[in-house]
Amino acid sequence: MSSSEAVARKRVADAMRGRVEEIADRWVRLQVQQAALSGGTSESELREEADTLVAALVTGLDSALPIDRVATSHAELNRAVTDLSLNRAxxxxxxxxxxxAVLALKEALLEAVQESTQDSGELFSAALLINRLLDGAGALSFDTYVEGREEIIRRQSRQLLELSTPVVRLWRQVLxxxxIGTLDTARTQVVMENLLQAIQDQEATVAIIDITGVPTVDTAVAQHLMQTVNAVRLMGADCIISGIRPPIAQTIAQLGIDLSTIMTRATLSDALSEAIKLTAGPLPTPDVPASR
Structure with a gap:
């Protein structure tokens, strides 16, 4: 660290020390005035973020870390920036x-430095230091924001998949x-997990997979169906595929897909009738009187 940078760093830290609340207030007002927010973050939440982040900036400046690495390597500041970004996401x-918001914080810090010195050289050095410090915080904030949004999107996609693949109880011990729609690898995995869990929870012995709403069945879809059927069998339950319409039957035959090991029915009602027979078990043998 050069002597000029060390002086500028001390100047900024001294300007902030003891004025954390004032700087935080100014930062909150700047964000509200700029109308930078869409309304998802309340003013009280802004204040809490500001208090935490400004205090962390002071401790970060007091550390021995290089100014370009303070935001990423100083634990308290890293956590404050990360939490802010995730909350915004x-x-x-x-x-x-x-x-x-990051730009507004730069302005709030520069105003604090200006109140502590009027020397143009010191102000210029402090401005460069603040830019380097908050540019690192801004980069960390952006990366965290993107990761947070991706995680939200993944979670929402998973929830939509689960909603589009419900497991319903059709009869005693029959699920x-x-x-409806395309059956891909991700959706197959969700179907399999939900179905196997439902079989265990409800002690089902027959599962019906109805593909009436599946527009086409190709080799990949057939493989997905067979994987699900095999998993159901490993749970000790029988599996029936219903909704085999004439066009789908022709496609399966033309592709040479072997579904001979899987019980299939044309309609859901036919599959349910077969499932009821399977769950009923064998009829009891009537008692025959012994001959004399």
């Missing part, structure tokens, strides 16, 4: 709003899975 704020 969960609240539906845009990356632009988060970037404007049904009505499939």
């Amino acid at each position: 969960r609240g539906g704020e845009s990356p632009t709003a988060t970037a404007l 049904g899975v009505p499939l």
